[in-house]
Amino acid sequence: MRADAKDERAAVPTGPCARWPAEQGETIRQIVDRAGDKWTVLVIGTLEHGPLRYTDLQNAVTGISQRMLTHTLRQLRRDGLVTRTAYPEVPPRVEYALTDLGTTLLDAVTALVDWAGTHHDEIRDNRARHDSETTAG
Numbered sequence: 001m002r003a004d005a006k007d008e009r010a011a012v013p014t015g016p017c018a019r020w021p022a023e024q025g026e027t028i029r030q031i032v033d034r035a036g037d038k039w040t041v042l043v044i045g046t047l048e049h050g051p052l053r054y055t056d057l058q059n060a061v062t063g064i065s066q067r068m069l070t071h072t073l074r075q076l077r078r079d080g081l082v083t084r085t086a087y088p089e090v091p092p093r094v095e096y097a098l099t100d101l102g103t104t105l106l107d108a109v110t111a112l113v114d115w116a117g118t119h120h121d122e123i124r125d126n127r128a129r130h131d132s133e134t135t136a137g
Helices: 003-011 021-038 036-051 054-060 065-077 100-103 106-136
Strands: 082-087 095-099
Touching: 003 100, 021 036, 021 106, 036 054, 036 065, 036 082, 036 095, 036 106, 054 065, 054 095, 065 082, 095 100
Parallel strands: none
Antiparallel strands: 082 095
């Protein structure tokens, strides 16, 4: 193989971000990082059926701390995926809901969770086999 042909191949961007302009790459990676975060996936999926109060959301997303839920909701609001509505009541009531943009993420989130559920046993067995081989070898 010619050296210049090898250099040309190396200069061609590859991977899933390659079909987008290079100047968008960093933002796309940040969005994928946000959308693929486990708490984001679980919060988006939990809001699928409509608005929820903070406490109801926290109870529905098993294992999430108050700090992490607050952080996740702030990031989702910043990205325009979730709205926060405060009602002037006593005691105050705040609800979180998916925006139209957030709703477009539901198919991907549901597919990811369904994939994890479908392959749960196989992956658990693979992990156990790998861990036993690693400690035995």
